[in-house]
Amino acid sequence: MFQNRLVNIMLIMLVALTLIGVLTLVLYTQFFQQTSAEGEPTIDEVLKVSAETEEITTNLLSNNIVRTTFVVQLENRNAKDEFTKRDFQVKNIIIQELSDLREGDLQGAEGIRGLEEQIRSRVNEVMQEGNVEKVYVKDLVIQ
Structure with a gap:
């Protein structure tokens, strides 16, 4: 190749270092970067940032009794920690x-979605570290 042996060794080392650098860059971008915010999160990601309320029993305006439990999906782990600390405020909002x-307000999917949205917006008013992404009704019994 070249007449000088030292130049050959330097070129081989330069090519090897360049290949190692490119390989490191590719591996870093493929494995260590966070996933993009596009698309729906996986169920494992949802469970990591979700909190469940205790069972809440209260009276409705129509003198019926309701027993319910909610699962709240939060924005991040800091929001989940804050949510668990604000447990008493969340229960107050739900009650x-x-x-x-009234009993009729909770019948049907539209009524339940309305309740979930109302709770989500009211809890977001008191949250400081993050936001509530979604509220799910886990149990709902009206007597």
Whole structure:
């Protein structure tokens, strides 16, 4: 190749270092970068940032009794920690929202979605570290 043996060794080392650098860059971008925010999160990611309320029993406006449990999906782990600390405020919000409803307001998918959205927006008003992404009704019994 070249007449000088030292130049050959330097070129081989330069090519080898370049290949190692490119390989390191490719591996870093493929394995160590966070996934993009596009698309739906996996169920494991949802469970990591979700919290469940205790069973709440209260009266409705129509003198019926409701027993319910909610699962709340939060924005991140800091929001989940804050949510668990604000447990008493969350229960208060849920009881207030339920006590303004009648039995007919909770029947059907539209009524339940409305309750979930109302609770989500009210809890977001008190949250400081993050936001509530979604509220799910886990149990709902009206007597």
